[in-house]
Amino acid sequence: xxxxxxxxxxxxxxxxxxxxxxxxxxxxxxxxxxxxxxxxxxxxxxxxxxxxxxxxxxxxxxxxxxxxxxxxxxxxxxxxxxxxxxxxxxxxxxxxxxxxxxxxxxxxxxxxxxxxxxxxxxxxxxxxxxxxxxxxxxxxxxx
Amino acid sequence: xxxxxxxxxxxxxxxxxxxxxxxxxxxxxxxxxxxxxxxxxxxxxxxxxxxxxxxxxxxxxxxxxxxxxxxxxxxxxxxxxxxxxxxxxxxxxxxxxxxxxxxxxxxxxxxxxxxxxxxxxxxxxxxxxxxxxxxxxxxxxxxxxxxxxxxxxxxxxxxxxxxxxxxxxxxxxxxxxxxxxxxxxxxxxxxxxxxxxxxxxxxxxxxxxxxxxxxxxxxxxxxxxxxxxxxxxxxxxxxxxxxxxxxxxxxxxxxxxxxxxxxxxxxxxxxxxxxxxxxxxxxxxxxxxxxxxxxxxxxxxxxxxxxxxxx
Amino acid sequence: xxxxxxxxxxxxxxxxxxxxxxxxxxxxxxxxxxxxxxxxxxxxxxxxxxxxxxxxxxxxxxxxxxxxxxxxxxxxxxxxxxxxxxxxxxxxxxxxxxxxxxxxxxxxxxxxxxxxxxxxxxxxxxxxxxxxxxxxxxxxxxxxxxxxxxxxxx
Numbered sequence: 001x002x003x004x005x006x007x008x009x010x011x012x013x014x015x016x017x018x019x020x021x022x023x024x025x026x027x028x029x030x031x032x033x034x035x036x037x038x039x040x041x042x043x044x045x046x047x048x049x050x051x052x053x054x055x056x057x058x059x060x061x062x063x064x065x066x067x068x069x070x071x072x073x074x075x076x077x078x079x080x081x082x083x084x085x086x087x088x089x090x091x092x093x094x095x096x097x098x099x100x101x102x103x104x105x106x107x108x109x110x111x112x113x114x115x116x117x118x119x120x121x122x123x124x125x126x127x128x129x130x131x132x133x134x135x136x137x138x139x140x141x142x143x
Numbered sequence: 144x145x146x147x148x149x150x151x152x153x154x155x156x157x158x159x160x161x162x163x164x165x166x167x168x169x170x171x172x173x174x175x176x177x178x179x180x181x182x183x184x185x186x187x188x189x190x191x192x193x194x195x196x197x198x199x200x201x202x203x204x205x206x207x208x209x210x211x212x213x214x215x216x217x218x219x220x221x222x223x224x225x226x227x228x229x230x231x232x233x234x235x236x237x238x239x240x241x242x243x244x245x246x247x248x249x250x251x252x253x254x255x256x257x258x259x260x261x262x263x264x265x266x267x268x269x270x271x272x273x274x275x276x277x278x279x280x281x282x283x284x285x286x287x288x289x290x291x292x293x294x295x296x297x298x299x300x301x302x303x304x305x306x307x308x309x310x311x312x313x314x315x316x317x318x319x320x321x322x323x324x325x326x327x328x329x330x331x332x333x334x335x336x337x338x339x340x341x342x343x344x345x346x347x348x349x350x351x352x353x354x355x356x357x358x359x360x361x362x363x364x365x366x367x368x369x370x371x372x373x374x375x376x377x378x379x380x381x382x383x384x385x386x387x388x389x390x391x392x393x394x395x396x397x398x399x400x401x402x403x404x405x406x407x408x409x410x411x412x413x414x415x416x417x418x419x420x421x422x423x424x425x426x427x428x429x430x431x432x433x434x435x436x437x438x439x440x441x442x443x444x445x446x447x448x449x450x451x452x453x454x
Numbered sequence: 455x456x457x458x459x460x461x462x463x464x465x466x467x468x469x470x471x472x473x474x475x476x477x478x479x480x481x482x483x484x485x486x487x488x489x490x491x492x493x494x495x496x497x498x499x500x501x502x503x504x505x506x507x508x509x510x511x512x513x514x515x516x517x518x519x520x521x522x523x524x525x526x527x528x529x530x531x532x533x534x535x536x537x538x539x540x541x542x543x544x545x546x547x548x549x550x551x552x553x554x555x556x557x558x559x560x561x562x563x564x565x566x567x568x569x570x571x572x573x574x575x576x577x578x579x580x581x582x583x584x585x586x587x588x589x590x591x592x593x594x595x596x597x598x599x600x601x602x603x604x605x606x607x608x
Contacts, residue, residue, distance in 0.1 A: 024175075028183040030196075030484050033305045045179055050171035059164045066168075085490025095266070095485045197484060211557040211576070234500055236483055247559055247573050257496070265498040267486060274596045278561060278573035292493035299494035304484035310494065317598040360599040417535030418597070420557050 004120075012113045013056035016067055018106040019074065020048025022099050036087040044074060061121070068114040071107040078104060195438035195447070197304040200228045200235040200265070201347075202434050203384030204404035206275065207256045208246035213407035213420035214428060217246075221259060223453055224405040224434050229264040231436065236303060238265045241384035241402060242314065242349030243273030244289075248280070253288040272297055273349040273385060274314040281315055295326050300334050306439055307338055311348040313363045321350030321363035328365065332372045343378040343439060343446070351383045353392055353399045356412035361386055370397060378444045382437070386418075389433075389450050400448055403433045429453040529553060530602065532560050532574075532594075537602030545607050549583040563595040570595070 024045030032038045051067045078100070080086040082093070094100045153161070205221040214220060228238060240260065245252035253276075260268050272285040282290075286297050293299040293310075300309040309331065313321035323331075335344065346352065352366040363369075373379045379397040387409040390401040407420040408431035415421075423431060432453040439446050488494075528548055531538045533555040544550060554560050554574040562571040562580055568590065571580035584590070584606040594600040 024179045027179060030304060032183050034487065042176055042179055046172045046175035049175045050168050053171060054164060054168055059167075060161055062161070063164065063168070090488045090490050090493070091485055096483075213557070234483065237486065237495070238498060247575060260496065261499055263498040264500060266483075266500040267495045268498045269495040275559070278559065278596060289496065292488075292495070294492060299492050301486050301488050301492070301494065303486045317595065319593075319598050358599060360597055419535060 005117075008113055008117045008120075009055055009058065012064060012067065012110060012117070013052040015106045015109040015113065016048045016052035016055065016071075019071070019103045019110065020045045020052060022103040022106070023048070023074075026096065026099055034089055037081075037089045040077070044070070061118075064114045064117060068111055071110040071114075074107050075104065075111075195440045197306050197439040198233060198235050199437050200231070200238045200434060201241060201382055201402050201437060202228065202238060202405060203241040203402045204243040204273065204387055204406055205240070205256060205259075206243055206246040206404070206406035207259075208249065208252040209406055209420075211407070211420055212422045217406045218255070218259075220429070220432055220453060221405045223429075224432070225259060225262055227451060227454060228434055229262075235265045235436070237267040237269060238263050239310070239347055239382070240268065240270040241273075241347050241382060242271050243275045243384060243404075243406075244270060244285075246275055246406075248276050248278045248284055250284060253284055257288050269299075269301075269308075269310055269347075271310045271347060271349055272312055272314055274317070277315055282312070294330060296324075298327050298330060304439065305441070306343045306345060307335070308345045308347070309334060311346060311352075311369070313348050313350045313352070313366075317360070318364065320357060320360055321348070321352075321366070323363060323365050323369055328368055328372075331369050335372055335376070338376075340375045341377050343380070343444070344373055344376050345380045345382065345437075345446070346373075347382045349383060350385045351399060351401055352381050353394060353397075355386060355390065355392075355401065359412065359418045361412065361418075373397065378446070380437075380446045382435075388431075389435075398445065400435075402435050403431065403450065405432050405434070405453070408432075530604075531555055532600075535560075535594075535597055535600055537600060540601070541603045541605060543605040543607060544584065546584060546587050548606070549581050550604055551579055551581040554578045559596060560594045560600070561596055562592055565591045565593065 023041045027038065027041040027045060031041045047070060048067075051063055051070070055063050055067065077086055081089060081091055084090075202224055205224075206217050207221065209217045228235065238260075244256040260270075270289045272282055272289070276282065276285040282296055286293070290297045296312045296315055298310055298312050300307065302308070311323060311327065311331075313323050316322050316324060338344075346369075348363070350363055351361055352363050352370065354362040356362070370379075374396065377396065381397060381399045383399070383401050384404070386401045387404040387407065388401065388411065389403050392399045407428070408423060409418045410421055421431075430452050433451050434453075436449040436451065437446055438449075528542060528544050528550050530542055530550060530552045532552060535556060535558070537552075542550065552562050552571070552574070554576060557576055559573045559575050559578070561573055562569065562582070564570065569582045569592070571582075573596075574580055584604065587606045587608045590604045590606065592602055592604070
């Protein structure tokens with residue numbers, strides 16, 4: 001079980017890092033000049049890389065929730081930029097290729113992995129709660 | 144401190160733990176942002192002095208459908224020009240065709256030109272119509288072939304690498320010279336209104352936006368108003384076709400560059416009764432035809448142009 | 455233990471980011487950004503190795519053959535980007551025929567819009583019958599510095 005959890009955490013960290021690094025790279029190479037969207041790329045890159053590190057380090061579950069929300073937001077922004085435009089910015093197709101495709105795959109992967117982790121953990125209480133309950137509980141009589 | 148039952152909220156220890164993680168997230172994000180910005184700054188500075196931020200090519204006046212002694216095979220010379228652009232040693236970020244794609248604006252000629260243009264090794268090809276492209280129908284067939292995504296009679300703008308480019312149509316509703324019209328002028332005014340004055344502007348049109356030789360229609364009657372909207376920008380470059388020869392002129396903050404043709408040469412202004420095709424001695428035609436490379440390097444106000452003859 | 459891991463991971467991330475840029479080889483080529491609703495242009499074939507040379511397709515429309523001479527019209531010749539005669543006077547009901555002797559195509563476009571020929575290639579002709587008296591200024595819509603007049607008398 002622990003192996004699976006660890007693997008999931010590493011995978012989420014990796015996909016977050018991939019998306020964050022791609023956005024940071026694009027920011028450095030041209031996207032910084034684009035109004036609003038450029039700054040958003042910087043923010044996304046920083047946040048995603050930070051989250052990747054912390055999730056890898058075994059941080060609490062809400063970090064993964066934030067990561068999922070971020071990934072969802074990135075995907076929505078991407079879709080907007082290809083259709084109606086985002087803050088006046090629009091691009092066509094999968095430009096810049098292959099970076100656009102890489103980041104979309106990474107974000108979808110993040111969502112899937114976080115979802116999987118959430119589903120696996122749902123029946124269990126958090127580690128802290130279990131500790132607390134064990135410490136304070138009396139012997140439970142099986143029914 | 145441990146609680147005695149299942150706590151509905153969280154313990155002080157838990158709060159501190161979550162707080163620590165949150166704090167770490169903030170610190171890491173800010174630190175990461177600083178690093179990325181710093182790298183962007185230094186990478187930008189290093190790049191700026193060496194590589195151009197933008198490189199594109201101009202091709203013009205292919206006149207597909209022309210058949211005369213001045214050039215018995217315009218398709219062949221256009222193909223050669225396309226091949227030359229494909230052999231530049233780099234992929235241009237886009238290619239513009241500054242008009243007179245066809246000679247007689249027939250559907251067959253439009254199809255042929257469009258097909259040939261897809262052979263250009265570049266992500267995107269932009270065009271503006273010449274007067275030959277709108278002979279009978281105020282540009283309808285041109286727009287059917289090339290007008291998708293444009294405004295009005297076929298004008299538009301786009302941005303790349305921090306440069307703002309505008310494609311203009313000045314070959315409709317002409318009186319004696321090229322003409323932009325009120326709607327298009329309004330478009331230009333609004334289009335550049337939000338840009339910072341150090342944004343390099345590139346304008347392309349078929350007919351020159353300056354008075355190169357009005358007697359032959361080589362000028363645009365309302366260009367002055369259009370250029371007035373661009374007065375505050377530090378770098379404005381206008382590229383045009385129509386005159387089938389390389390020519391350039393600087394007026395204030397604007398530099399105009401006429402490009403040459405891939406079809407047949409025209410006389411220099413005033414050298415002859417009219418701008419009719421000039422038949423050169425055998426073997427000399429290729430020297431009068433050509434394509435152009437344009438590049439923009441950040442930190443340099445003027446764009447760098449290189450005109451290439453047809454080899 | 456966790457703190458050490460955290461710091462180590464952070465350090466590695468930043469070092470990779472910095473070093474990957476020190477040895478940065480080819481930056482991405484810039485991408486075009488369009489405003490929403492305005493996506494002009496067409497796609498080229500931006501695939502390296504794709505040959506730009508295509509076998510030239512059959513050349514397009516050849517020069518039209520000389521048409522038969524018009525019956526009983528009054529003629530204007532187009533040569534050297536000029537209309538000859540520049541002013542033609544005809545009685546009402548006359549059919550005027552323009553013939554293009556230039557290599558370049560031309561059109562006949564009345565300034566008041568009463569007639570507008572299709573594009574006339576070399577040796578192409580255009581005829582128009584003037585049913586109303588008056589003075590009709592016209593230009594070539596391709597080369598609008600070319601002007602002519604037909605004066606139609608009663």
